[in-house]
Amino acid sequence: MRRKLYAILNAIIVVVLIGWNGYANSGNFNGKNVGELSAEYNNLFTPASYAFSIWGLIFLSLLIFCTYGLYYAFNNKHRDLLRRLCSSDLVSNSQEKFENRTDFILTTAPFFFIANVLCSLWVAFWLEEMILVSVLIMFGLLSSLLICIKRLDLEIWDAPIHIIAFVWWPLCLYAGWISVATIANVASYLVSVTDFTIDEQITITIVMIAVAVVINLFMIVKRNMREFALVGVWALIAIAxxxxxxxKWIAYTSLLGAVVLFIAAGIHGSRNKETSPIMKYKEYKSLSK
Known part of the structure; x- marks a missing residue:
C-alpha cells in the first residue's frame, strides 16, 4: 500500500513541478522568468542560455521515472521479474540491502517527493529575488537527491536494464544539473552581496569551474555515474x-574541464563494457524468453 501511495504522490508532484515551471517561466509570475533573472545578476559561472534547455530532458526523464514507478508499484509480475534479474545481488548481500536496491519507490521515499517540492519552491523564491533563501532551498534539493542516490546504491551494483534506464538515469540527470545549478546559485548570491572587481569575478569563477570538475570526476571514479558527469560536460561547454x-580565461578553463570529464567518462565506460546498458538489455531479453 505504501509503495502504491508513494508512486502516485511522486507522479503528482512531478506533473505539478513541470506545470509550475511552465507557468512561472512564461512571465506570469512576477513578470520575469528564471533565465532573465539569472542574466540580471551577471555571475560569470552562469552558462549560455541554451544550456537551460536540458530541463526538457530532465522533465522527460522524471516522467519516465514516475511512469515506471507506477508500473512497478501496481504490477506484481514485473516486480517478480525484476527480483529474478537481481537474484545474483541477493547472493552477495543481505536481504535488506537487496530490498533497498530493487524497491526504488520505498527506498527513495519521501526524499524524491521532497526534492521536487523544493525544486518548485526554488522557482518561486528565485523569481521573488530572495536569493539567500533560494540558495538554502537549492542545497536542500541537492541533499535530497544525494540521499536518494546513496540509499539506492546508485550505479555501484550490477542492476538490470530497467533500473539503469528508468531509475538511475533520471536521477543522474537531475542531480547532475542541480549540482551545477547549486554552484551557479551560490555565485549569484555572492554577486548580489559583494561588489567584486572583474578580476576577482574571473578568479572566483575559475575556482568554481575547478570545483565542478572535481565533483564530477568523483562521481565517475567513486560512483560510476558517467551520466552525471556528462551533464557537467554540457554545462561547462555552455559556460565556454x-x-x-x-x-577567454573562463572559456578555455571551462572547455578544458569539459574535455577532461568527457575523456574520463569515455575511459570509464570502455573499462566497464561488460555491465553496459546494451549488455544488460541482452541479459533481460534472454531471461524473459
Whole structure:
C-alpha cells in the first residue's frame, strides 16, 4: 500500500513541478522568468542560455521515472521479474540491502517527493529575488537527491536494464544539473552581496569551474555515474560558449574541464563494457524468453 501511495504522490508532484515551471517561466509570475533573472545578476559561472534547455530532458526523464514507478508499484509480475534479474545481488548481500536496491519507490521515499517540492519552491523564491533563501532551498534539493542516490546504491551494483534506464538515469540527470545549478546559485548570491572587481569575478569563477570538475570526476571514479558527469560536460561547454568573445580565461578553463570529464567518462565506460546498458538489455531479453 505504501509503495502504491508513494508512486502516485511522486507522479503528482512531478506533473505539478513541470506545470509550475511552465507557468512561472512564461512571465506570469512576477513578470520575469528564471533565465532573465539569472542574466540580471551577471555571475560569470552562469552558462549560455541554451544550456537551460536540458530541463526538457530532465522533465522527460522524471516522467519516465514516475511512469515506471507506477508500473512497478501496481504490477506484481514485473516486480517478480525484476527480483529474478537481481537474484545474483541477493547472493552477495543481505536481504535488506537487496530490498533497498530493487524497491526504488520505498527506498527513495519521501526524499524524491521532497526534492521536487523544493525544486518548485526554488522557482518561486528565485523569481521573488530572495536569493539567500533560494540558495538554502537549492542545497536542500541537492541533499535530497544525494540521499536518494546513496540509499539506492546508485550505479555501484550490477542492476538490470530497467533500473539503469528508468531509475538511475533520471536521477543522474537531475542531480547532475542541480549540482551545477547549486554552484551557479551560490555565485549569484555572492554577486548580489559583494561588489567584486572583474578580476576577482574571473578568479572566483575559475575556482568554481575547478570545483565542478572535481565533483564530477568523483562521481565517475567513486560512483560510476558517467551520466552525471556528462551533464557537467554540457554545462561547462555552455559556460565556454558564453565567454569565448569576452573572457577567454573562463572559456578555455571551462572547455578544458569539459574535455577532461568527457575523456574520463569515455575511459570509464570502455573499462566497464561488460555491465553496459546494451549488455544488460541482452541479459533481460534472454531471461524473459
Amino acid at each position: 560558449v558564453r565567454h569565448f568573445e569576452e573572457v
